[in-house]
Amino acid sequence: MADSQxxxxxxxxxxxxxxxxxxxxPSARARMLAAQWKHDPPGPVPFRPEPDHVARRQRRSxxxxxxxxxxxxxxxxxxxxxxxxxxx
Numbered sequence: 001m002a003d004s005q006x007x008x009x010x011x012x013x014x015x016x017x018x019x020x021x022x023x024x025x026p027s028a029r030a031r032m033l034a035a036q037w038k039h040d041p042p043g044p045v046p047f048r049p050e051p052d053h054v055a056r057r058q059r060r061s062x063x064x065x066x067x068x069x070x071x072x073x074x075x076x077x078x079x080x081x082x083x084x085x086x087x088x
Contacts, residue, residue: 026034
């Protein structure tokens with residue numbers, strides 16, 4: 001039991017020592033991109049796309065969607081009532 005507590009303490013010490021390091025090695029992807037961009041730097045990329053790239057689709061207003069849904073529900077209720085009334 002004492003060994004496991006000592007191992008935990010040593011592991012905690014190692015993690016604190018590593019986190020306290022002044023210089024951290026960049027990741028492999030960061031090194032790869034840095035080498036690639038040294039020869040061919042990337043172009044500017046806007047945070048948001050230009051309005052020309054946005055799909056131009058008109059959205060229905062809220063009341064039109066509500067009317068379509070309520071009309072569909074009413075039509076289904078009427079059809080079910082009609083079929084139930086005409087069934088022998």
